[in-house]
Amino acid sequence: MPDILPEAPMSIDSGELVRWYAHAQRDLPWRRPGVSAWQILVSEFMLQQTPVARVEPIWLAWIDRWPTPSATAAAGSAEVLRAWGKLGYPRRAKRLHECAVVISAEHGDVVPSDVETLLTLPGIGAYTARAVACFAYGARVPVVDTNVRRVVARAVHGRADSAASVRDLDDVAALLPADATAPTFSAALMELGATVCTARAPRCGLCPLSRCQWRSSGYPAGTVVRRVQRYAGTDRQVRGKLLDVLRDNSSPVTRAQLDVAWLTDPAQRDRALDSLLVDGLVEQTADGRFALAGEGD
DNA sequence: TTCCCGTGCC
DNA sequence: GGCACCGGAA
Numbered sequence: 472m473p474d475i476l477p478e479a480p481m482s483i484d485s486g487e488l489v490r491w492y493a494h495a496q497r498d499l500p501w502r503r504p505g506v507s508a509w510q511i512l513v514s515e516f517m518l519q520q521t522p523v524a525r526v527e528p529i530w531l532a533w534i535d536r537w538p539t540p541s542a543t544a545a546a547g548s549a550e551v552l553r554a555w556g557k558l559g560y561p562r563r564a565k566r567l568h569e570c571a572v573v574i575s576a577e578h579g580d581v582v583p584s585d586v587e588t589l590l591t592l593p594g595i596g597a598y599t600a601r602a603v604a605c606f607a608y609g610a611r612v613p614v615v616d617t618n619v620r621r622v623v624a625r626a627v628h629g630r631a632d633s634a635a636s637v638r639d640l641d642d643v644a645a646l647l648p649a650d651a652t653a654p655t656f657s658a659a660l661m662e663l664g665a666t667v668c669t670a671r672a673p674r675c676g677l678c679p680l681s682r683c684q685w686r687s688s689g690y691p692a693g694t695v696v697r698r699v700q701r702y703a704g705t706d707r708q709v710r711g712k713l714l715d716v717l718r719d720n721s722s723p724v725t726r727a728q729l730d731v732a733w734l735t736d737p738a739q740r741d742r743a744l745d746s747l748l749v750d751g752l753v754e755q756t757a758d759g760r761f762a763l764a765g766e767g768d
Numbered sequence: 769t770t771c772c773c774g775t776g777c778c
Numbered sequence: 779g780g781c782a783c784c785g786g787a788a
Contacts, residue, residue: 519785559773616784
């Protein structure tokens with residue numbers, strides 16, 4: 472048997488990764504003991520495409536105010552949208568509220584523990600379902616976010632980056648340790664991607680992995696072309712401006728009050744407002760004014 | 769594939 | 779100004 476098989480995929484030593492995580496992990500509030508499955512679920516919603524630093528204060532205030540699904544469901548959707556503040560992608564707040572309604576009404580106020588059931592809930596996709604099953608219930612399931620995908624692409628496959636693929640789940644499942652440390656391994660994989668094996672300027676000098684195919688291959692450049700997500704001047708920015716006005720007013724506002732939020736392009740403003748109505752984030756009252764969805768409930 | 773927020777860093 | 783940030787859904 473030869474010493475080196477260049478075609479064989481390199482593995483990740485779960486022991487050294489977990490040992491590194493034990494002392495290098497960030498002290499994030501949703502990782503502390505006593506945090507409920509629902510509160511972990513809330514953190515995962517907020518962390519979708521949003522940096523930890525911006526989530527932390529919102530999450531702390533949120534779980535203090537609405538610690539359970541039923542408490543969240545009992546709050547009006549308008550108050551939930553308001554508490555979401557400027558975290559971004561406010562459809563997540565609406566889905567989180569819907570999620571709370573379903574869990575309190577159909578699951579006895581208990582967050583489901585199996586991936587299949589979690590996937591049926593609003594706003595929960597392939598990543599979040601497994602993150603909740605893993606981090607809240609200790610399930611041995613692959614948790615694949617953009618960080619994990621990048622770490623595995625580098626350490627295992629020797630590529631700088633990787634486009635999302637349906638094979639990612641099996642790919643990462645094969646790396647999971649067989650014992651009960653699987654959730655810690657997944658958390659460590661994500662932490663490594665977030666703090667060391669970063670996308671732009673990886674800090675390889677701090678990497679705990681003794682083996683890395685990307686390093687062995689001389690750090691080849693990436694090939695995945697990422698489309699630029701612009702923000703300034705887009706409908707997304709206009710929607711944000713309109714929601715800003717509605718968050719600040721607990722009673723319905725007139726069309727004129729919304730119009731001043733974006734004077735640059737009236738057609739774009741109308742399109743943005745219409746999309747907010749379609750998304751169910753904004754409602755129109757009988758007299759033609761506008762408010763956050765559920766403001767009157 | 770595209771759209772959906774908002775901010776901070778390089 | 780590009781770019782990344784612990785994705786989901788149509």
